[in-house]
Every structure is written in structure tokens, then in C-alpha cells.
Amino acid sequence: MTGLDSFCGIYCGACLCNIVQEEGNIDEVAQKLGKTVEQLSCSDCKTALHQDCCFVTCCSDKGLNNCSDCSEMPCQKMTDFANDGYKHHATIITNLLRIREIGLSEWLSEQKQKYSCPQCGARTGWAYTKCSKCGIELSN
Numbered sequence: 301m302t303g304l305d306s307f308c309g310i311y312c313g314a315c316l317c318n319i320v321q322e323e324g325n326i327d328e329v330a331q332k333l334g335k336t337v338e339q340l341s342c343s344d345c346k347t348a349l350h351q352d353c354c355f356v357t358c359c360s361d362k363g364l365n366n367c368s369d370c371s372e373m374p375c376q377k378m379t380d381f382a383n384d385g386y387k388h389h390a391t392i393i394t395n396l397l398r399i400r401e402i403g404l405s406e407w408l409s410e411q412k413q414k415y416s417c418p419q420c421g422a423r424t425g426w427a428y429t430k431c432s433k434c435g436i437e438l439s440n
Contacts, residue, residue, distance in 0.1 A: 304408055306345045307366045308355040308381065309392035309399065311411040314426045317342040322423070355381075365404070368396040388426040 304313035312318050317340050320326040330337050345356055354377050355367060367373050374382075374393050382392050399407045415424050422433035430437055 307359040309395035314415040316425050319423050319425055368399040
């Protein structure tokens with residue numbers, strides 16, 4: 301994973317794919333979930349892997365680092381994506397507004413803290429209810 305930010309405002313550091321790659325247990329997790337390693341592999345959205353994403357193509361065409369740099373934000377595609385029922389998608393507009401306010405680097409620091417176990421510091425994900433390292437209940 302080369303970056304933890306995305307074009308659309310999702311924090312990639314809380315993605316299961318990213319976490320298991322970093323922890324080096326991708327084979328074990330894939331087997332547990334009945335997935336292939338390829339299904340849990342992601343390099344990040346700013347590479348060739350996600351070139352079919354509307355946010356990737358739009359930002360690339362406009363030469364933007366992410367959607368927070370766009371004067372049309374939030375657009376209809378973004379609003380639709382934020383309302384598609386996935387909890388982590390619902391955060392994108394708030395995330396992008398926060399990036400505008402404090403900058404990408406500071407936002408990434410905030411997200412890293414938000415998605416770290418308060419007890420042991422292990423990285424946690426969007427859907428984690430317990431820390432995978434120490435087992436405490438999480439309030440993400």
C-alpha cells in the first residue's frame with residue numbers, strides 16, 4: 301500500500317485489505333473468510349487497480365489530488381456513493397470537508413488515531429468491533 305488516502309475521502313488505513321497486508325497475515329485471513337488472497341489485495345486507489353472508479357477518473361482528468369480540491373464537491377456521484385448503505389462510504393463528504401479544513405497530512409494523522417486501538421495501538425478497521433490484537437471492545 302503506497303498511500304492511506306483516496307480520491308473520494310475514504311481512509312484506506314481502516315480497510316481490512318490494507319490491514320492484513322501490513323500485518324502479514326493475508327493468507328490466514330483469506331482462508332478464514334473464504335476469500336482468495338487476490339480478493340484481499342489492494343495497492344491503493346491511486347494506482348491502476350481502481351481506474352474504473354468514477355472518482356479516480358474524475359480527479360485524474362481534472363489533475364486533482366482528491367475530491368476536496370474540486371469546486372463541484374459534493375457532486376451527485378459523491379452523494380449517491382455516500383448514501384449507498386456502506387457505513388464507511390457515508391463518511392466521505394465529512395472527511396473531504398475536514399481535509400479542506402486541516403489539510404491531508406493532519407487528516408491522515410487524525411484517521412490513524414481514530415482507527416487505532418486505544419489500549420494496544422494496533423490498527424483497527426471500519427467494521428472492527430474488537431481489537432484483533434488485545435481483544436478489547438471498540439467504539440468505531
